[in-house]
Amino acid sequence: MTPLRSGGSVPGVVEADDLGTYVVKFTASAQGRKALVAEVIVGELARALGLRFPELVLVHFDPAIADSEPHQEVRELHSASAGLNLGMDYLPGARDFTPEVAQHFPVDSLEAGRIVWLDALTVNVDRTVHSSNLMVWPTLGVAPPRLWLIDHGAALVFHHRWDGSDPAKRYDFRHHALGHSAPDVRAADAELAPKITRELLHGIVAEVPDAWLTDFATPDEAREAYVGYLHARVRASEAWLPTDFPTREELAAEEALRAAKNQRGRPAWLKQVPDLHGKPAAEQDWSVHLG
Numbered sequence: 001m002t003p004l005r006s007g008g009s010v011p012g013v014v015e016a017d018d019l020g021t022y023v024v025k026f027t028a029s030a031q032g033r034k035a036l037v038a039e040v041i042v043g044e045l046a047r048a049l050g051l052r053f054p055e056l057v058l059v060h061f062d063p064a065i066a067d068s069e070p071h072q073e074v075r076e077l078h079s080a081s082a083g084l085n086l087g088m089d090y091l092p093g094a095r096d097f098t099p100e101v102a103q104h105f106p107v108d109s110l111e112a113g114r115i116v117w118l119d120a121l122t123v124n125v126d127r128t129v130h131s132s133n134l135m136v137w138p139t140l141g142v143a144p145p146r147l148w149l150i151d152h153g154a155a156l157v158f159h160h161r162w163d164g165s166d167p168a169k170r171y172d173f174r175h176h177a178l179g180h181s182a183p184d185v186r187a188a189d190a191e192l193a194p195k196i197t198r199e200l201l202h203g204i205v206a207e208v209p210d211a212w213l214t215d216f217a218t219p220d221e222a223r224e225a226y227v228g229y230l231h232a233r234v235r236a237s238e239a240w241l242p243t244d245f246p247t248r249e250e251l252a253a254e255e256a257l258r259a260a261k262n263q264r265g266r267p268a269w270l271k272q273v274p275d276l277h278g279k280p281a282a283e284q285d286w287s288v289h290l291g
């Protein structure tokens with residue numbers, strides 16, 4: 001139906017022959033197949049833990065659709081993505097959980113804790129104040145709006161370098177989109193860690209198509225590597241539980257300092273760049289970023 005240019009991987013809103021509408025992520029995107037593997041594993045983990053995450057489907061994409069696509073880049077992406085791709089149920093009318101939306105949509109500590117916990121377990125570095133990958137849905141007043149998780153393509157950072165991956169590694173989650181909702185990660189750890197069994201993980205990695213698992217001699221070896229890593233990481237939660245979230249003011253001060261430093265280092269002609277990757281420069285409007 002239309003390419004979603006707001007997404008870095010240019011997913012497409014696609015109507016499939018089951019009459020469902022899906023946000024399809026393409027195998028030929030620059031993010032590659034590993035992003036799709038991460039989508040499946042982390043999304044299904046989220047669902048198994050009781051978090052809201054739209055249904056995923058495998059989509060056989062017909063590249064003939066590319067013929068009527070006017071933009072060359074998108075056309076090339078579609079032509080190169082024949083075969084199996086990943087679709088996520090489209091949430092009609094959903095709104096991105098931006099800092100402005102967050103001001104009017106309080107998230108309770110336990111829910112925030114569960115989401116931060118999942119992100120820390122799966123090393124998802126793309127759920128920040130600048131790019132929350134959270135949506136609020138429904139929005140038409142038919143039912144109370146709730147928080148939905150989307151886009152886990154940047155999670156499982158460890159699968160980009162299997163040999164250097166320590167399951168107890170800490171990551172910097174201080175810019176997490178829910179860092180200001182007093183996330184109760186300890187309660188989440190006590191509740192969720194026991195649920196992540198080897199059986200659960202095996203069931204989830206079995207959902208990933210063989211064709212996307214190419215890091216090891218066989219797809220099943222790759223599946224074992226994911227299970228082994230995530231199982232070891234969940235047991236090491238004491239080492240990585242993110243607990244020190246800065247206040248909005250601390251975060252703003254820290255980023256203002258960094259922005260000022262960047263600004264000083266720029267040549268004169270670069271000092272007035274208003275737009276970074278389509279997003280407003282952080283130093284220009286803190287009220288928007290941190291509410």
Ligand SMILES: Nc1ncnc2c1ncn2[C@@H]1O[C@H](COP(=O)(O)OP(=O)(O)OP(=O)(O)O)[C@@H](O)[C@H]1O
Nearest residue numbers: 004006007008009010023088089090091094150151
């Ligand atoms: N299931 C969905 N229902 C409705 N809108 C969606 C859905 N999935 C994604 N979107 C919209 O499309 C945007 C881009 O999607 P997504 O973040 O998954 O793509 P991406 O290419 O991985 O993006 P990026 O890497 O830039 O974050 C989202 O911010 C959201 O506005």
Ligand SMILES: [Mg+2]
Nearest residue numbers: 007131133151
């Ligand atoms: Mg995204």
